[in-house]
Amino acid sequence: MSRPAAVLTGLGAYVPPRTVPNEELSRRMDTSDEWIVQRTGISQRHWADPGVATSDLAVEAGHRALKSAVSGGFGDIDMVVVATTTPDQQCPATAPDVAARLDLGTVAALDVAAGCTGFVYALATASAALVAGYAERALVVGAETFHPFLNPADRGTAVIFGDGAGAVTLRRGTSDEAGAVQTVDLGSDGTLKDLVGIPGNGSRPRSTRPMQPDDQYLYMHGKEIFAHAVNRMAQSSSAVLAKAGWDVDEVDHVVGHQANLRILHALARELGVDRERLVCHIDQVGNTSAASIPLALADAAAKGHFQLHDRLLLTAFGAGLAWGSAAITWPEITLA
Numbered sequence: 001m002s003r004p005a006a007v008l009t010g011l012g013a014y015v016p017p018r019t020v021p022n023e024e025l026s027r028r029m030d031t032s033d034e035w036i037v038q039r040t041g042i043s044q045r046h047w048a049d050p051g052v053a054t055s056d057l058a059v060e061a062g063h064r065a066l067k068s069a070v071s072g073g074f075g076d077i078d079m080v081v082v083a084t085t086t087p088d089q090q091c092p093a094t095a096p097d098v099a100a101r102l103d104l105g106t107v108a109a110l111d112v113a114a115g116c117t118g119f120v121y122a123l124a125t126a127s128a129a130l131v132a133g134y135a136e137r138a139l140v141v142g143a144e145t146f147h148p149f150l151n152p153a154d155r156g157t158a159v160i161f162g163d164g165a166g167a168v169t170l171r172r173g174t175s176d177e178a179g180a181v182q183t184v185d186l187g188s189d190g191t192l193k194d195l196v197g198i199p200g201n202g203s204r205p206r207s208t209r210p211m212q213p214d215d216q217y218l219y220m221h222g223k224e225i226f227a228h229a230v231n232r233m234a235q236s237s238s239a240v241l242a243k244a245g246w247d248v249d250e251v252d253h254v255v256g257h258q259a260n261l262r263i264l265h266a267l268a269r270e271l272g273v274d275r276e277r278l279v280c281h282i283d284q285v286g287n288t289s290a291a292s293i294p295l296a297l298a299d300a301a302a303k304g305h306f307q308l309h310d311r312l313l314l315t316a317f318g319a320g321l322a323w324g325s326a327a328i329t330w331p332e333i334t335l336a
Contacts, residue, residue: 004130004131004172004175005127005130005175005181006172006181007170007171007172007181008180008328009169009179009333011065011166011333012065012066012067012166013164013298014064015057015162015285020047021033022043029153030155039262041261042286042287044283044284045147045285045288048145048163053088054084054088057143057145057163057164058094058143058167061143061166062102062165063336077099077102077138078107078108078136079108080096080104080138080141081111081139082110082111083140084112084113084118084142084143085116085118085146085318085319086144086146086149087113096109108134114324116290116292116317117257117323118316119142119291119292120315123140123181126138127184130172136172141166142288143164143165143166143291144161144165144289145163146218146288147162147163149217149218150218151218154217156222160287162285162286164295165294165295166293168294178308178329178330180328181327181328182329183326184325185236185325185326186236186322187323188321188322192224192228192321193319195321196220196319197218198215199212199214199215199219200215201215201216226263228317229260229267232323233267236323236324237254237267237325238271240326241313241327244327248271251273251313252306252307253278253300253305254271254277254315255279255300256293256316257315257318258280258282258292259282260287280296281299281300293314293316308330308331309329311327313325313327
């Protein structure tokens with residue numbers, strides 16, 4: 001039976017023009033192209049130039065998503081959700097600025113901070129608003145400029161993260177339409193919040209001690225994160241498939257957060273999915289956090305990997321700890 005649902009209508013992506021290959025990083029720190037590729041699957045990443053902020057990337061991706069949607073007769077946006085861990089500043093939020101620069105007027109606009117799971121959380125937020133009737137059309141953006149938050153001496157993080165933005169447009173529709181967000185599954189475990197984070201600028205460090213030099217940088221306990229990422233994404237994926245009434249064999253493509261190629265392969269084993277059904281884009285852009293899934297979607301769509309009505313499983317894991325999954329069908333989309 002058909003029911004109200006958010007329907008995907010447009011898709012856009014943007015990465016900064018500056019490419020940073022592994023060889024460049026190996027000249028700065030104790031690492032090598034072979035070490036990085038073997039442990040992460042990353043060959044290069046894109047870093048924004050000085051003076052370029054998260055909103056700049058978000059506007060570029062948002063513009064392309066809107067142009068993509070317009071080609072299909074899309075109407076006016078009345079909600080903007082930006083998922084990011086690296087906003088332009090702590091206050092105000094980045095989303096209103098993005099909306100204004102895209103000439104969307106005085107629409108509802110908010111940021112979602114859920115680490116690398118941010119896009120799935122933002123997609124769920126916008127979808128819920130559309131289904132409830134609070135909005136008719138939404139722009140959802142995942143955008144990050146992570147490289148300024150990386151300790152250049154820490155090869156555990158400095159070789160992994162890249163900058164970029166991806167965006168989708170949604171409209172209120174029905175669950176039997178191609179492009180419908182069928183259902184989502186979200187979760188978190190704050191007892192493990194210290195496994196990954198950026199300590200600086202929050203109220204707790206400011207209220208307890210002077211800022212330390214390393215507080216500005218991202219830290220991550222990689223081994224622990226690996227195990228939790230695989231387990232939680234697998235559990236969330238199974239939960240969302242059950243909600244959607246899909247068997248795992250009916251899923252055409254698994255679009256996991258592009259954190260680490262070994263994590264994606266382990267996730268495939270856990271789900272019982274052939275690697276051929278994995279969408280992998282990490283080798284070209286690295287871990288782009290909240291931008292990861294929409295960038296992977298755009299790359300796969302541009303290569304013609306998706307067909308109309310294909311069933312896609314989106315799943316992500318990140319700081320918080322937070323995780324989430326979504327089941328969607330693929331629409332007919334023209335990339336801008």
